[in-house]
Amino acid sequence: MQKVILVTGSTDGIGFETAKMLVSQGHNVLLHGRNPAKLNDVEAQLKQLQGNAKIETYVADLSKLSEVDVLAREITAKHNHLDALINNAGVYNAPVATTGDGFDVRYAVNTFAPYLLTKALLPLLGQNSRVINLSSAAQAPVDLSALAGDKPLSAGDAYAQSKLAITMWSRSMGLALKESGPMIASVNPKSLLGSKMVKSAFGIAGSDLSVGADILVRGALSDEFANAHGLYFDNDIGQFGQPHPDALNDQKVQAVMTAMDSALASFQ
Numbered sequence: 001m002q003k004v005i006l007v008t009g010s011t012d013g014i015g016f017e018t019a020k021m022l023v024s025q026g027h028n029v030l031l032h033g034r035n036p037a038k039l040n041d042v043e044a045q046l047k048q049l050q051g052n053a054k055i056e057t058y059v060a061d062l063s064k065l066s067e068v069d070v071l072a073r074e075i076t077a078k079h080n081h082l083d084a085l086i087n088n089a090g091v092y093n094a095p096v097a098t099t100g101d102g103f104d105v106r107y108a109v110n111t112f113a114p115y116l117l118t119k120a121l122l123p124l125l126g127q128n129s130r131v132i133n134l135s136s137a138a139q140a141p142v143d144l145s146a147l148a149g150d151k152p153l154s155a156g157d158a159y160a161q162s163k164l165a166i167t168m169w170s171r172s173m174g175l176a177l178k179e180s181g182p183m184i185a186s187v188n189p190k191s192l193l194g195s196k197m198v199k200s201a202f203g204i205a206g207s208d209l210s211v212g213a214d215i216l217v218r219g220a221l222s223d224e225f226a227n228a229h230g231l232y233f234d235n236d237i238g239q240f241g242q243p244h245p246d247a248l249n250d251q252k253v254q255a256v257m258t259a260m261d262s263a264l265a266s267f268q
Helices: 013-024 036-047 065-078 105-124 155-176 196-202 209-221 250-263
Strands: 004-007 028-033 054-059 082-087 125-134 183-188 232-234
Touching (some): 004 013, 013 028, 013 036, 036 054, 054 065, 082 209, 105 125
Parallel strands (some): 004 028, 183 232
16 A cells, blocks of 8 residues: 655665665655755666556755755645655754754754754654654753854764754654554664765665665554553664663653754744
8 A cells, every 4th residue: 555655864775775765665764865866867767666556756955944844845745644754864064054944953853953854744644554764873961051052062962962852852752652653763774874864974885775664664554563652662682772861761852852942833
């Protein structure tokens, strides 16, 4: 059965491999990227695999949080239902560390944009729909002043904090929506896969991206994730596992949620 699935950051890396798998399986895949030329090139490549699949493209720079709302509106104008949202887009190194909105770019792209996008698309995400959020094995305690944009961080610290923060809100929102849906889970796709981000951050080739794409596709479609509300899948061990202890601390999770909602008040 053809599913309607949005994959953010689908012009390269794990996102591209995930989109390729979904197109090969014949789904209606909504591609997202920030570079229109690159997005068109990816669309052309995937159309060669197409079969019964449908492909759509959407342009948005997720470091500009106002564009998240525009993206959601464009999707809502064409669809009244999404079967899955894969929040894959992410950043580690960036030429400018602070966005025009005053946030660290890692927090903006890795944590805030998927949060805002998920909330904006909730009317399209039914009880059996799924949201799969890209986490990481790199998770570090969230500094609330850094989250708010009031304290600069190194790229590594900002990345690890942003990935714990997305794991935290995935758990909070996933549990809150357990009865009504969608299912929301976070996934470490596997450490040091051969993405552009890993090559840039660590200067290594990395391992096969299809390993990460496979778990994202399973998260979106397979029975093993049907009741994974709020859980964390650790693909380094190939099963659901324990995130950073802070993600299981209700008080700390609530503090991060409150700080996020305060920081993002003008965008919600």
